Amino acid sequence: MHKLMNKISYSGPFTGWSYMLMAMVALISLYAHSAAAQEIGLDPHVKYGKLANGFTYYIRHNDEPKQRAQLYLINKVGSVLETETQRGLAHFLEHMAFNGTTHFPKNELINYLQKSGVRFGSDLNAYTSFDETVYQLPIPTDDKNLFDNGLQIMRDWAQGLLLTPEELLKERGVILEEKRLRQGAEQRVSEKTLPILLNGSIYAQRLPIGTEDVLNNFRREDIVSFYQEWYRPDLQALIVVGDIDASQIEQQVKTLFADLKMPKNPKPRKDFRIQLKGRNQFITITDPEIPKISFVLHFKHEGIVPNSLQSFKTSIVRSLASQLITTRIAEYGQNPNIPMIGLDASYGSLVSNIAALSLTVSPKEGKLREAVEAGWTEIARIAKFGFTQAELDRAKVNFRSSMDRILAEKEKRSSAQFVAEYQRNFTTGELAPGIDAEYKWVIESLDTMSLRTVNHETKKLITDTDRDIIITGPEKESVTMPNETTVLQWLANGDKTAGEPYVDKIIADKLLANIPNMGQISSKLEIKGLGITELTLSNGVKVVLKPTDFQNDAIQFRSFSTGGTSLYPDAEFESARSAVGILGASGLGQFDPIELSNVLTGKQVQVSPYINDYFEGINGESSIKDLETALQLVYLYFNKPRADSEIFKKILANAEYSIKNRYDNPENVFRDTITAVMGSYNYRRVPTTIARLKEIDLTKALAIYKDRFADAGDFTFVFTGSFKVEEITPLLARYLGNLPNIQRQENYRNLGITSPRGLISKTVRKGKEDKASVVLVFDGDYVSNPTEDLNMRALEQILSYRLMERLREKESGVYTPSVAISTVRIPKVRYSIVVNFGCSTDAVDRLIEAAMDEIQNLQLNGVSADDLQKFKTEEKRQNEVKVRDNGFWLGYLTEIYRNQEDPTKILNEDNVLDQLNATDIQKAAKDYINAKSFKRFVHIPEAK
Structure with a gap:
């Protein structure tokens, strides 16, 4: 997957809870790319070090979740380092990390980890962005051999990819299908807007997915060269956080990663920055697949890297200022008489060193001018008058409340949260001093922060230059789209109407005027x-x-x-x-x-x-x-x-x-x-x-x-x-x-809504891109019990293994096929099995045939011992984790009591899992994947 923008956005009504989240998300997101990570401000509980070859490590003991650890390999290597003839190779390398390493050739890595209970995709994963490539491996720690192999996998990813010709050939098709999935109106708009948003910088020409020409034609030596040139220890860090002995792991890391080699003549890792040009930009875009008009105005400026105490506190001020802007705009958006269907302000990092305050206006039909003027009036009002003391006081209370809660949870923080902090410390130099220090600094900032300071920062966010206006809409609106001169006049009109300062509503200080008496x-x-x-x-x-x-x-x-x-x-x-x-x-x-x-x-x-x-x-x-x-x-x-x-x-x-x-x-x-x-x-x-x-x-x-x-x-x-x-x-x-009780007796009414019987095939022809979507459905009546429910979960996962192997690895025809099996109890107990994938239009019939062939093979020949072991181990490992999660218990108990079942049945899960066998899963495949209840849906473009 790829990261392009890290933007915080919210609209509509919100409560104090969501406002708290807004504050914290903004705080931890206000950073941009720094020239070099600074070895400052690290939590004393983390073991940090650099090896002689330049390799960096962060190791920390953490109990949540128990008997688990997060292993991350961070590479300061992304698509921005590619030459014109390498476009897409950083991302291609990420894929190849799962297709053969020194100690795990071909697809043995995924196979080994799945047998050990690590799920591909949801656990084992990676991503490539403009500036970094990150590999993640959550792994159990109660099996020393498994954990040691997890560290070995990290070492292999660092400098042990095989990049064999046959695996490269197979992966070309997979990545081309991933690229195909991104085609559509959104991608077409991005191609036109990114050069503007990114000021014509190299970033606009280096989308991680790459170009078809390079993906189809690069040679093995091209990707090997990129790997050897940039996957090097001075640009890499290992993060290990979890239920571990940190001192012992530190010694292992020192031994295991000490032999990573630097290139003989290493190229400097350039710090790519986007230059603010001090000018404004404007574009209108129409497309037949865009459903409605949207107006977006971006105020761009240098982001803040909180890599010192001063910059950290400055980021708090900016966070409060941006929160106040978004809150004020959201409040105005609640007005029922405004000429827009949506009004949204957001703030966040864009790419590299650039951050942006963005105003998004979705006008009512035929009301673009009125909507833009109204939205701009509120921005102009903020710029002219700033905020009230009452607004700032509320924002401070919310921020303090959120920090109080984070502090209270410091012993229960998940390992993944620590990983994210250390990752930012390595890639940007952002401070990671630990919650105690952060809490102290935030409270000090809030206590001393004046309204004047916040209003001054607000004016810095609403600039006269470095503004981008982007208007998108349906193709049928192309003749009515305004030009830049017209829009600037609308903004000038909005400036004229921003004549009155904001007035706070006087409200009651409590929800209930009268507290009810004690019940029994x-x-x-x-x-x-x-x-x-x-x-x-x-x-x-x-x-x-x-x-x-x-x-x-x-x-x-x-x-x-x-x-x-x-x-x-x-x-x-x-x-x-x-x-x-x-x-x-x-x-x-x-x-x-x-x-x-x-x-x-x-x-x-x-x-x-x-x-x-x-x-x-x-x-x-x-x-x-x-x-x-x-x-x-x-x-x-x-x-x-x-x-x-x-x-x-x-x-x-x-x-x-x-x-x-x-x-x-x-x-x-x-x-x-x-x-x-x-x-x-x-x-x-x-x-x-x-x-x-x-x-x-x-x-x-x-x-x-x-x-x-x-x-x-x-x-x-x-x-x-x-x-x-x-x-x-x-x-x-x-x-x-x-609560009221009128002692009525009622139940739901069975609406009798079920899918039609028999074979159904529907093809939808809509759109212009050469891509297809396929959905295959099998459904029918079902008898639920713990054993059969487990059989269905096993069937879902094992069929996923099979289709991933067949459609992605062998056919190279899809990016990621999915299998989802669900059951409902009310109003009638039924099941549905849904297979879904995207592909090229000319591969639809071939891939459907391949999927059905794999299903038939499962029905005729049953489940392999490897697949059964993978499922059992994954299920056991997930059972260990889920029972330590409030969300799981909330969902489980709700379903149990809604279906009037015995809540203690969960205590027998391990026994049911132990009794799971290949014969029962094969029978489930025969019983429930029935051609007589088959629905085939295909989406392809319109005929040309």
């Missing part, structure tokens, strides 16, 4: 084998509690009740399925969206309701101290939903505009075709039309929402995380125990 606990049951407590409240609400020690300050919850949209006729379906979106955008209780965001300042909490086909509920997460706030939000979503008629009108207008242009995008045509066919063209499975939009009624939507949450007596809530049952029980009794 009717019963309590402990499932000791799982550490689960079941509570039944006096109003009938059932609460399932799974306290854990996986994190220090994180609580998650989900809830469900049967019913959903199934209980309403088709005439009310659009209102029913839109109800949550409409009400969620309207605010809550007495607060509109902006007021709700403000009242949640400093709260690390996120709560949202849902209504789907057969269930409704409210899900959320919070810190420990903000659990009461989360429960208050739940209480309000039951009792005080808010419907805003003006926001409702805006939502409908935006949806209508999106529908009008939806099918300019060929991917939408294909997806909607599959959904409609698989739903037997049921009213609830075909795309929404403009006529159906008009069926949505605000009064009806509000009534349906209230009806779904009128009775909490049949709701089940599942909580997991860092809490003690006895400490949170009073909060649960007070808020959940006072």
